[in-house]
Each structure stands twice: as C-alpha cells, then as structure tokens.
Amino acid sequence: MSDTVIRIDNLSKKYIIGHQKQERYTALRDVITNQIKSLGSFINPNAKTENPAFEEFWALKDISFEIKQGDRVGIIGRNGAGKSTLLKILSRITEPTKGRINIKGRVASLLEVGTGFHGELTGRENIFLNGAILGMSKSEIKRKFDEIVDFSEVEKFLDTPVKRYSSGMYVRLAFAVAAHLEPEILIVDEVLAVGDSAFQQKCLGKMEEVGQEGRTVLFVSHNMATVKQLCNRGFLLYEGNLIFQGDPYETIFQYMQKITQKISYSQKIYSHIKGNGKAEIEKITINNFKNSDIVLSIFEKLKISIEYKINQSVDELNFFVLIYNLEDGEVYTSLFQRDSLSNIKPSSNQGKISVEFINPLMPGKYTISAGIFDKNKNFVDWVEFAESFYVESAFINGNKYDQRLGKISIQGTWYAE
Numbered sequence: 001m002s003d004t005v006i007r008i009d010n011l012s013k014k015y016i017i018g019h020q021k022q023e024r025y026t027a028l029r030d031v032i033t034n035q036i037k038s039l040g041s042f043i044n045p046n047a048k049t050e051n052p053a054f055e056e057f058w059a060l061k062d063i064s065f066e067i068k069q070g071d072r073v074g075i076i077g078r079n080g081a082g083k084s085t086l087l088k089i090l091s092r093i094t095e096p097t098k099g100r101i102n103i104k105g106r107v108a109s110l111l112e113v114g115t116g117f118h119g120e121l122t123g124r125e126n127i128f129l130n131g132a133i134l135g136m137s138k139s140e141i142k143r144k145f146d147e148i149v150d151f152s153e154v155e156k157f158l159d160t161p162v163k164r165y166s167s168g169m170y171v172r173l174a175f176a177v178a179a180h181l182e183p184e185i186l187i188v189d190e191v192l193a194v195g196d197s198a199f200q201q202k203c204l205g206k207m208e209e210v211g212q213e214g215r216t217v218l219f220v221s222h223n224m225a226t227v228k229q230l231c232n233r234g235f236l237l238y239e240g241n242l243i244f245q246g247d248p249y250e251t252i253f254q255y256m257q258k259i260t261q262k263i264s265y266s267q268k269i270y271s272h273i274k275g276n277g278k279a280e281i282e283k284i285t286i287n288n289f290k291n292s293d294i295v296l297s298i299f300e301k302l303k304i305s306i307e308y309k310i311n312q313s314v315d316e317l318n319f320f321v322l323i324y325n326l327e328d329g330e331v332y333t334s335l336f337q338r339d340s341l342s343n344i345k346p347s348s349n350q351g352k353i354s355v356e357f358i359n360p361l362m363p364g365k366y367t368i369s370a371g372i373f374d375k376n377k378n379f380v381d382w383v384e385f386a387e388s389f390y391v392e393s394a395f396i397n398g399n400k401y402d403q404r405l406g407k408i409s410i411q412g413t414w415y416a417e
Contacts, residue, residue: 011099105184224329
C-alpha cells in the first residue's frame with residue numbers, strides 16, 4: 001500500500017483581476033458600449049476584444065508533487081509566489097482551475113485568524129463544531145477537550161463568544177483545535193506569527209510531535225530558521241511555479257540565490273510589500289557604493305542609507321533594517337531607528353536617513369531588507385532583499401583573521417588587571 005498522502009498533478013489556479021477605472025461613475029454610454037462589445041464577441045467568438053478592466057492572473061502554474069505520510073514540508077517563496085493559494089486548494093477552500101488532487105486522510109487547516117470559527121459561538125462550542133467538521137464523534141472530541149483547552153491557555157474565556165477574543169487568543173485556540181483533533185494532515189500558514197514567542201515555540205514543538213507520530217505537516221513560513229527546525233522537506237515556489245523541492249537547507253539556499261538574481265544595478269526595481277502607502281522607500285545604498293560589487297571587511301564601518309518619498313501627509317516615520325545571510329536565509333542582525341529615541345518628522349516630499357555601525361558580520365554574503373512604520377506603529381512600506389554585499393576577512397596588524405568562529409564578530413578591548 002502506498003504511503004503517499006497527497007498527490008498533485010499539473011495543478012493550476014487562475015484569478016480574474018479587476019482594475020478599477022479612474023472615473024468616479026459609469027455613464028450610460030459606457031454601459032451601452034460594453035453591451036455592444038459583449039454582443040459582438042457572441043456573434044463572432046474569434047474577434048479580438050480588449051477589456052482593460054480585467055486581467056488573468058495565474059497564481060499557480062502546472063505544479064506537480066507527492067507528499068509521503070509523516071513528511072513535514074516547509075513551503076517558502078516571496079510574497080505572491082502562490083504559497084497561500086496552494087494551501088487553500090489543499091484545504092478545499094478554493095477550487096483549482098485545472099489539475100488533479102488526491103488527498104488521503106483528514107485535513108485540518110489554520111490559514112488565517114478565525115479560519116473555521118463562528119464568531120457568535122463560544123470557544124467551547126467552536127471546539128465541538130471544528131471536531132464535527134473534521135468528522136470526529138462527540139466522544140472523540142470530549143476525549144481531547146481538556147488537552148485542547150490546556151494547550152490554548154484560554155480556559156478563562158472558554159464560554160465567551162470568540163468574536164470578542166484578541167487575535168492572539170483566536171490563534172491559540174484555533175491552533176490547539178487543529179493540532180489536537182488528530183488530523184492525518186495538518187496545514188498551517190504563517191498565522192502563528194500573531195502569537196507571542198513562547199506560544200510559537202510551543203506550536204512548533206507540537207507540529208514536530210505530530211510529524212513524529214506519522215502524521216503530515218505542511219507549513220508556510222518566511223522564517224528560515226523555523227523551516228530548518230521543523231521540516232524534513234522543502235518546496236520553493238516562484239511566480240506560481242514549483243522550481244525546487246528537496247532538503248530544507250538546500251531549498252533555503254536556492255531561495256536566497258533566486259531572490260538576488262533579479263537585482264539590476266543599472267535600473268533597480270525593488271520588491272515592495274505595501275502598507276498604508278503614506279511613504280515609500282525609493283533607494284537603499286551601502287557605504288555610498290554605486291555598483292554591484294559591495295565588499296566590506298569585518299570591523300569596517302558600515303553605513304546604510306535609505307531614500308524615501310512622502311505620498312500622504314504623515315506626522316512621524318520610524319525606520320528599521322534587517323540583514324540576512326544568503327547561505328541560510330536567517331536574519332543575522334537588525335537595526336531600529338527607535339533605539340536612538342528619535343523619530344523622523346518629514347518636512348518635504350523627499351528624505352534620506354542613514355544608520356552607521358561597526359560591521360559585526362563574519363565573512364560571507366548578505367542582503368538587506370528595510371521597512372517603515374508610522375507613529376501609531378502602522379505598517380507603511382517594506383522593501384524585501386533590496387541590496388546585497390560581501391564581507392571578507394580583515395587584516396589586522398598584517399595578519400588575516402580567518403580563524404574566527406560564530407555568526408557575528410565582536411572586537412573587544414583587552415587589558416590586564
């Protein structure tokens with residue numbers, strides 16, 4: 001008997017995207033024109049008609065793979081790569097456009113806050129509702145009930161309608177239900193980022209336990225360290241295509257290489273994740289370098305400059321920078337403007353902010369992401385993997401420092417007492 005629990009053959013998903021017109025209203029002539037166009041296409045199906053108001057978007061393109069029982073699969077890729085779409089199809093939330101899906105076993109999903117919960121029902125009632133949806137009997141749910149409540153840490157609010165729960169409480173209960181009601185397949189999106197760090201670690205431990213019990217876990221995350229900790233297989237999605245599958249370490253390496261391949265230094269195009277759009281990062285430079293070969297030494301002074309523009313009136317801006325290692329995809333260090341206790345109060349439509357520090361990074365290749373929050377901690381803009389640079393070994397007193405260990409390099413002051 002085959003131990004394959006998920007088999008996907010040539011899976012594709014198409015969405016029709018509507019583009020909002022600039023006009024504030026639709027005139028009668030527009031309605032008549034559209035009706036005539038529709039009639040013309042009906043009379044002559046081969047006639048080419050353009051409809052700029054709609055566009056086809058293929059979120060997934062001819063994806064095929066197999067997942068074995070007990071696999072813990074980490075699915076990674078940039079925003080818009082198709083990760084969440086794939087999980088929604090596997091969870092039967094949305095239908096594929098074409099392709100075949102074979103799933104063997106009960107599936108429990110946690111894709112976003114509140115998935116599968118009824119807001120008017122209490123936490124207690126939602127536990128029994130979710131169990132029933134999974135096909136469990138009332139006695140089976142009762143057997144797991146105390147364990148679910150204990151794990152979720154919401155016993156005090158168990159008889160409160162979940163619509164009054166905070167996002168953290170919602171996630172704790174939803175994950176506890178999904179993980180404990182004995183599904184053969186557990187599907188989790190990065191919704192766990194809502195919880196606190198202690199609860200996240202508890203969830204990761206539970207997912208690891210689920211895998212060791214022979215059940216299957218599919219996990220989407222941007223946290224590469226988590227993928228390495230939890231998963232024994234990795235899938236890399238890129239622009240709707242499954243471009244790599246294999247060992248999670250190799251998958252992460254391929255991902256980090258892929259995201260830096262598209263950097264064009266003659267005409268750089270940043271990958272933005274938009275927030276409220278009040279401001280936008282336009283350019284990031286390292287030590288004022290203007291070419292692609294940015295090479296620094298350990299202990300060298302490093303300056304990161306962010307140029308930005310203001311799109312809407314905003315009182316204050318707070319900037320931050322994350323530095324990733326391109327070998328393993330992990331964040332090695334981060335810098336936050338708030339540490340200096342000063343906020344930027346824009347006085348014009350353009351601005352520039354810089355941060356300087358002694359480079360603590362060990363030799364290797366790195367990439368930078370940067371973001372902005374406003375004074376109310378609302379997300380404004382985020383530029384992902386904008387600039388890359390190398391760190392090489394330093395020469396100090398004529399000797400090359402090539403025997404250092406660890407992920408960061410600290411130069412202390414030594415003296416005898």
